[in-house]
Amino acid sequence: MTVPAGSGSEGVARTRRRMGKRLSGQLxxxxxxxxLGAGAIVIMAPLLWMISTSLKRKIDVYVFPPEWIPxxxxxxxxxxxxxxxxxxxxxxxxxxxxxxxxIGTLLSCSFSSYGFARLRAPGxxxxxxxxxxxxxxxxxxxxxxxxxxFNRLGWIDTFLPLIVPSFFGSxxxxxxxxxxxxxxxxxxxxxxxxxxxxxxxxWVRIMMPMTKPVLATVAVFTFMWTWNDFMGPLIYLTSExxxxxxxxxxxxxxxxxSSPELHLLMAATIYxxxxxxxxxxxxxxxxxxxxxxTGVKG
Numbered sequence: 001m002t003v004p005a006g007s008g009s010e011g012v013a014r015t016r017r018r019m020g021k022r023l024s025g026q027l028x029x030x031x032x033x034x035x036l037g038a039g040a041i042v043i044m045a046p047l048l049w050m051i052s053t054s055l056k057r058k059i060d061v062y063v064f065p066p067e068w069i070p071x072x073x074x075x076x077x078x079x080x081x082x083x084x085x086x087x088x089x090x091x092x093x094x095x096x097x098x099x100x101x102x103i104g105t106l107l108s109c110s111f112s113s114y115g116f117a118r119l120r121a122p123g124x125x126x127x128x129x130x131x132x133x134x135x136x137x138x139x140x141x142x143x144x145x146x147x148x149x150f151n152r153l154g155w156i157d158t159f160l161p162l163i164v165p166s167f168f169g170s171x172x173x174x175x176x177x178x179x180x181x182x183x184x185x186x187x188x189x190x191x192x193x194x195x196x197x198x199x200x201x202x203w204v205r206i207m208m209p210m211t212k213p214v215l216a217t218v219a220v221f222t223f224m225w226t227w228n229d230f231m232g233p234l235i236y237l238t239s240e241x242x243x244x245x246x247x248x249x250x251x252x253x254x255x256x257x258s259s260p261e262l263h264l265l266m267a268a269t270i271y272x273x274x275x276x277x278x279x280x281x282x283x284x285x286x287x288x289x290x291x292x293x294t295g296v297k298g
Contacts, residue, residue, distance in 0.1 A: 054078070054266035061262045074263070081252070081267040089241060090248040094227055097162050097244065101226045102219055104166035109173040109218060110211065114203045116174065117181035118189065128178075134171050139231070147235060161236040162229075166222075173218050180214040181207060216283045224276050245272050 048068070053061055054077055056070040082088070115121075116128050150161040184207065192202045208215075230246040237243055249272060252265035 050266045050269060053263055054270055056263050058261065058263050077263050077267040078271065081264040082271060084264065085248050085251055086240075087245065087248055087268065087271065090243055090245040093159075093242060094244045094246070097159055097233075098223055098226045100159075100163040101166040102222055104163065105170060105173060105222045106215060106218060108167050108169040109177055110208065110215065111203065112169045113174045113177035113181055114207055117178045118186075118207075119199060131171050132175060143235070150236065156236055157238045157242065158236075159242070162226075162232050173221070176218065177211065177214050180211055184210055220279060220283055223279055227272075227276060 049066070052066075052068050052070055055073045055075065056067075056077075057072070057074055060067065060070065116124060146161070147156075150156060153160075155161050155164075188206050188210075189202050192206050197205060228246055229244070230250070233244045233247050237247070249265065249268055252261045252268060
């Protein structure tokens with residue numbers, strides 16, 4: 001059996017090319033992991049500094065260069081931070097506001113977005129454009145008129161100014177949910193209407209169960225924004241027993257009469273972010289799914 005001339009050299013060349021591609025792919029993977037690791041360290045650095053500071057003594061907070069490993073470890077900072085001010089009460093107030101805002105936002109935004117996505121009405125697109133245009137209004141523009149309105153209604157120093165507006169929808173969340181509704185097949189609604197469902201029944205029985213990913217996305221955003229809201233409670237709440245956890249954190253930043261308590265502030269901050277972290281990890285899969293679907297549908 002004769003071997004064609006040059007076949008051996010061609011096989012060696014192909015083998016070298018495959019090995020070169022494999023090494024190139026491994027090198028690319030290694031560089032990618034190194035870059036991702038460096039980025040993760042940069043992103044995690046503030047969190048690690050916060051944890052380190054929360055376990056230091058007050059005199060060790062301002063040491064330069066900073067000591068990342070506290071010595072001694074002051075676990076008592078967490079107890080002092082949560083007992084210096086009534087943080088359990090602040091936490092209860094924050095949860096009360098968040099729960100009602102979640103209910104109002106999910107109901108109003110899902111119902112409004114269903115109307116914009118599915119129902120036919122004259123001027124619907126114009127109304128939707130006007131709704132989106134409200135996103136360009138700075139918060140400072142509406143701050144004074146809203147305060148005067150709530151003051152006239154007698155709602156100052158109550159939770160109502162922080163809760164009631166959520167039952168009238170949010171332009172951003174209505175847009176987000178409308179994008180999701182636009183991707184749901186109309187055949188499902190047609191089948192429901194044949195079975196005797198009206199628009200309200202189709203929304204409750206067909207659309208709501210199918211939109212759990214986007215509902216979870218809206219719920220996560222609403223929870224985090226409401227939980228961390230500082231300006232709203234600062235403006236509308238005056239009584240100490242109605243303060244929220246975001247206002248409680250500001251007490252450790254110091255004033256003209258007292259120096260900042262950064263070690264206690266970091267300890268209280270870690271306590272305040274626990275609900276947000278737990279919520280994100282619990283709903284992570286559904287949250288990411290909702291973001292992806294709203295980006296590719298509609």
